[in-house]
Amino acid sequence: MQKIVTEAHEYASRWLGQGAQANYIPELSKLNSDYFGICITNLAGTTYGYGNFNEKYTIQSICKVILLITALQDSGFDHVFSRVGMEPTGDKFNSIIRLETGNSLRPLNPLINAGAIAVTSCINGANSEKKFMRVLDTAKTILNNANVSYDENVFLSEKSTGDRNRALAYMMRSSGVFFDNVEELLDVYFKSCSILVTCAQISRMGAILANNGICPQTGKLLIDPFFVRVVCSLMAVCGLYDASGEFALRVGIPAKSGVGGGILGVVPNRMGVATFSPRLDAKGNSICGLKAMEFLSQAFSLSIY
Amino acid sequence: MQKIVTEAHEYASRWLGQGAQANYIPELSKLNSDYFGICITNLAGTTYGYGNFNEKYTIQSICKVILLITALQDSGFDHVFSRVGMEPTGDKFNSIIRLETGNSLRPLNPLINAGAIAVTSCINGANSEKKFMRVLDTAKTILNNANVSYDENVFLSEKSTGDRNRALAYMMRSSGVFFDNVEELLDVYFKSCSILVTCAQISRMGAILANNGICPQTGKLLIDPFFVRVVCSLMAVCGLYDASGEFALRVGIPAKSGVGGGILGVVPNRMGVATFSPRLDAKGNSICGLKAMEFLSQAFSLSIY
Amino acid sequence: MQKIVTEAHEYASRWLGQGAQANYIPELSKLNSDYFGICITNLAGTTYGYGNFNEKYTIQSICKVILLITALQDSGFDHVFSRVGMEPTGDKFNSIIRLETGNSLRPLNPLINAGAIAVTSCINGANSEKKFMRVLDTAKTILNNANVSYDENVFLSEKSTGDRNRALAYMMRSSGVFFDNVEELLDVYFKSCSILVTCAQISRMGAILANNGICPQTGKLLIDPFFVRVVCSLMAVCGLYDASGEFALRVGIPAKSGVGGGILGVVPNRMGVATFSPRLDAKGNSICGLKAMEFLSQAFSLSIY
């Protein structure tokens, strides 16, 4: 396994100079854009990594998975999906159009920005801090790391450049999707996006999801298996923004990408896979990450289709 | 297996009176709307059916899978996907909007109407008849039935009410997606939609796809395994129109529905599943079919996520 | 003239019970919905009114004309129209779609909500209070009334229900249309919408616009004639939301309506016309007001087309 991980790194490294880091969140561009790490964790709990797989980066949109799990645990399936749909969109991740034109005015799914904000409104907590504590609790559990924290500078950078997300949130509040204080809600969302993770941690999170919510190391049930299936099926149809279909075809596993450069992959009943490399393609996905995922998919026959 | 198929039929029959047959194609509404059949075919080639699983109905949108396989065989992956994308849409199956507003003016995927028409333009044949012969050849092979034919009345009914598809086709020709004669191209498409199938045949087709293109009965390779993966991954992300995400969550297998009342399901490496019942929900999917698929998914743990 | 105004009132009163007051701003619905006033002011400065033409109501969207005049005076034509277009939209007055899909991300014109907010960002003033003072100054001048004030309760009601406008504002700030503090900017906008006016005052404002910016009573030039033409031509093409075309055809004069129930009409080189009646049709225009305008247009041959 280690050999193939190493080969995947070697193969995908050819694309290392291509693409560009996300620049709409200024703090993000301070990261070394040549970082590239791959990590897989099997259901025995063994982890194989290569490259910068222990380097910290901000989780960004991968946090949408953690937010969804937290919301499902706090408010239940029916309540969460009264505020958000479960369908792919074909639009950009930050699109606002369907909040005006949709049959329902709910966002289409929990993995686009509008949907993740609506999901955040379903998390328990009397105020912004307490809600975020809930998210952090889930993150600590699922990342198997008691020391999970967020990057204050990235958080502040997201907050100061987050007008598009404010537009989404106010649009939803005007339609009655939720009635929360928008700035407090977005603080939870922006802090969640700024959570620091490593490729190794994300691969372990993938392994828990691949193992129906049971931690491979401890055998403890960490997430309700039904919630795992909810999360994995949504990742499969809309986890990579408007490149989800191509990813299904070329790689074929439930996955979620983030503009921080990370990708979380789940191979049900087999393993968790994670990549990290900050340079992105036009759709916001890590270029080396995608190439590594393709290599691993072929080498291990990971596609579930 | 037979027992569970029977139970699934019993369970889903409770919804038998709900919904309505498609009425925009007048001929379709002549079908007995109380028909309900279920059929599964395992990889040993054994078929288990219950109810009206040998009743003939028109394949409708399930033909998009056959059209795509034929086009891939005739023109290759690169050519086909230069004319159509591979992303879900979030729109109705007959939507025209993205042909005007999309970044690319190609339709978003081969399983919506516009995409299937673009795919049809990639099928070999000097004229309409010869192109349709190619489709029928694929259908005969993949349905394991040398006598496959189409329903002339349904074809004429589709042709006479097919203005929306004409609009889609002329819109694409005006953008240079293809340059075929539109009426001839649509004749191929409408005839393909009118192909007569049974639930049993569709479940066998599902088994071939589940078996990486190899016929379970004969062991012969009928479809290139890569094309099988293309088809299955696309069915998984956009096979049930704008209910694909919910189907992924509740059933969790690649599938394709048609307004004739059929659903084709593929459980990779395990079995083909088919249901048939003409009454549809608001999104155009067979109500009893969906309920039966849910039951079977739970009973057999079919979900791939 | 008085006779025809009286007849117009009588004629249009037949529709008095139809339609409904705006209810999305709770305070607005406290107004007596049976009020109905008509007033015209000719270029000699004489005013003819009938019904509740001296009753106070909130100006609502008619303030967009005052905001535009103020912004043109403060920032000039080029700057204002670098932030907003000059084209009709065909969309609802509060639509957000084109801020995402437009070729330019500027709002299409100054008379829809997004456009009026962008225009407000072009008004001078170090803070919210000072900017609003500028608006109030213009209003006092153009309404020929030193005591113009706003309704604090309506303002607070608009502010507390103004999430759709917040969405529009943050969407524009995220695209760089302006960089103002959104809450402060909206305070100016909401206060401007809450300015109290009477039908008589609005008809005098119409007369000034009809008179190329010169006050009929005093002979003083109050508005640059070029700005008058900008305002009148825009009112002609998009002053009545998505009913502007029908109003051009049936009435044929530049006009601006507000959900407070008022309509401002300008007959270039002839007179100002104003109506007030709170019950609105589905597009947000005063039903009796429209009927009165039609009557007056025919009686006086007002149409400029």
Next chain:
Amino acid sequence: MQKIVTEAHEYASRWLGQGAQANYIPELSKLNSDYFGICITNLAGTTYGYGNFNEKYTIQSICKVILLITALQDSGFDHVFSRVGMEPTGDKFNSIIRLETGNSLRPLNPLINAGAIAVTSCINGANSEKKFMRVLDTAKTILNNANVSYDENVFLSEKSTGDRNRALAYMMRSSGVFFDNVEELLDVYFKSCSILVTCAQISRMGAILANNGICPQTGKLLIDPFFVRVVCSLMAVCGLYDASGEFALRVGIPAKSGVGGGILGVVPNRMGVATFSPRLDAKGNSICGLKAMEFLSQAFSLSIY
């Protein structure tokens, strides 16, 4: 008057090399792109021209005015406006989106392509030839020229490249806006677009419209004054595609442009104005024509606002 027409020509000639001829209809690009003519006709019936004002060109979209007048005469106001709206759009002239998303599925107004096609379906005539004879009759009357004909090559060129218009027509027929044979209907439309006119003729047509339908030369009533007002008010709000607002502001008269390079202007109760120059701006309007219109508007104070 002649002097100012000459000056307008001189002034606007500075922009003579800018822009490009329409190229989507191949035949159109055969025209000498340096042609530039201006013509005005006052209500005494006197015509003042300069440059290539007697050069023939194809009327293109200006025919929408003639189609609308013919349809109003044949089917009446209510019937015509049951098939088409009267509102500006903010979209491109050939947009199809609102035929799917609009509240009503009728096209928004008679001066965009979809609307003009719907209007054509309201013209009397048992077949394509007879319908077109009706159009030609109106054209002969309103252009004051018994020899009006159309350019067969341009017609064939439009027909062979008219797929976008076919898409619009089939889309409307699928929604029940009309039920005509699409190819026959489009033949009428394409032939109407190919009618040959001169600047002088179009200015005389403008004078008739400016004179409430009465021919200045003969004193005969040629068009119902109510239909004249319908046409002029619609030209005012949406006659120049998505540049109608800017034209209202800068020129301020009802007008209609065509991609053949012509512009028809109507100054109610004063004169008809016409320009012709084939090079167009990005929105499809003649560049020299617009400049000449602006010059004449200022020189003669033509703006009605």
